Amino acid sequence: MKIHIKSGRLIDPRNGIDAQRDVFIAAGKVVATGAAPANFGANRVIDASGRVVCPGLVDLAVRLREPGFEYMATLESEMDAAIAGGVTSLACPPDTDPALDEPGLVEMLKFRAKNLNQAHVYPVGALTVGLKGTRLTEMAELRDAGCVAFSQAEAPFADNQVLLHALEYAATFDFPVWLRAQDPALARHGVAHEGEVATRLGLPAIPVTAETIALSTILIVAGVTGARIHIARLSSAEGVAMVREAKSRGLPVTCDIGIHHAHLSEMDIGYFDPNCHLTPPLRSQRDRDALRAGLADGTIDALCSDHTPVDEDVKQVPFSEAEPGATGVELLLPLALKWAEECGLGLTAALERITAKPAAILGIDAGHLGVGATADVCIFDPDKHWRVEAAALKSQGKNTPFSGIEVRGRVTHTLVGGTLVYEKK
């Protein structure tokens, strides 16, 4: 299958390209950009005039809910959502049921995903058995089965000794470890940021110290062990400052934030909107501004959807009892564009944080469109305004605080490995 993507504006942040340039694909790879290779007879020409052609998006956190939570979402529904959002590579956290702590589970997930022939799925393996925080998993085996990194998802370690040993063991093999910085005791029973809104609404609160104390511990242990650390879903201004300082010392640490935290704050909880019950909690406007600035100056490397489809039954309950999380993989692109526009940055800056940078964190050869690259491509109309309608999302989870808002930038085509897997009708 040979595809000619014609007349589009090619933006490839990793290769520093932002130009009107055609893309030629054959045998699943990019074979040329600009002028056609000799004797290139396209089977399909995609007219991308007025559109942006960029590397397929790379999302660092998409919960596919398999195995174990198929009533909330299935691989089929969430992969459909991913490609409709232009996402061609995604990492899925290990907080499934059972947790991704055995090679067999990881192989099954990879196998099921591969058969769907849609986005590439990169499982993040459990760091401890059952995510219970006590016994290490067979990380090397899990890596061989396809895990790209290891994490505790939202689960705590039993104590700091396990954290220390987990990082030492991972460092032995140079496996990246992805951690959420949240002290379990300080966050216990909490459902909202400790601040004005939680005080007004009488919601049990999670202080910023829950993040900074845990982050401080992680950074110290990372320094001692030499482990490669990725901090997932940073939420506070103080946290951003700590990561910035650690990076300036040369610590090998990367971090990401979720789309909700880049745009929303505690104020958006409004009258107990359960779609704003998130982990970590939405913090103050000052925190949100610091996250946005950190994403702009490179302290925060990547933006992810933190896609968490949740069944309506577990959201239609009082705020504190609602299952945390929001669906979002279909909104990653427009919300990245919105962030960049509001920060006075261009399309390249937006796309870099959802293509090249997360690909580097995952350690995968994706997120760019140089000659020879796997032809994972996202084509979108950068000027198309559209209204987010929860019911129209392809994800089985309709739980989004963005329902009803108008965004800009709509995916029209998604290619994975040179195959057109999504086309907007």
Place this chain on the structure above:
Amino acid sequence: MWLDPGNPQLNKNGELHHLLSLEGLPADILRQILDTAESFVGVTQREVKKVPLLRGKAVFNLFFEPSTRTRTTFEIAAKRLSADVINLAINVSSQTKGESVLDTVANLAAMQADMFIVRHAASGAPYLIARHVAPDIHVINAGDGRHAHPTQGLLDMYTIRHFKGDFTRLRVAIVGDILHSRVARSQIHALTTLGCPEIRVIGPKTLLPAQVNRLGVQVYPDMQSGLKDVDVVMMLRLQNERMNGALLPSAQEFYKYYGLTEDKLALAKPDAIVLHPGPMNRGVEIDSSVADGKQSVILPQVTFGIAIRMAVMSILAGN
């Protein structure tokens, strides 16, 4: 805010449709409730204590959390308005069988309910219910988690107005466990809306919520400075489970430093009044000599509480 959902308590004409919180309600509506309650205080003192305003209406007391006092006062108030009252203690029936709040409410709504009085342990639960009931059903929050207890806040305002007249010259102190108190939050919102110029909160830092000053109050760490020259002292109940642990070392130490005794009350103005939402822990947050003393208005609060609830129900039914 991305989208302003509007105040879910008000109908299109800006009238009260549900009573969920005192926050965000205009002063006119608060005064309307207090004035209406005043007319019902007369009714409660008549020989025949009934008016027909809610005749034929079905009022459901939906208590997802146990309560005797509040449920009883709502029941009395509804009966004095000639409504049919159905009491449901949900915690011992459907909830234990796994039925969701909304399923319970949908089932009861199908029994032609006109009004739900809701008590729930989770902050915001009455908002969830109000969002999902049919447009002709009214919801009254009878206490949700730490969030709000609007009829308690209103009866406290009624009591203050009854004894002190005007709010705009008062200095009011709220004492004790502000962090976990829905009563304190409702009192604070009502006082600020009604123009009270000085609201103080007094308590140890473990029992004060973050940025409480943003609600329009001043924080005082001790009774000596906090009670000085106040006109109104509003005590809060300290829950048993908070008394010994990481929030407070002991009930004894709390009583010594924050319990309202005659000595401490002497710091307030000589004609200061003392309120307590009940039930009281005598010897923990309040001394018996104060609770039963001449400055205490704790029993009138209970009487006014019935009139306030009658006022709220009749106003909602009329809107």
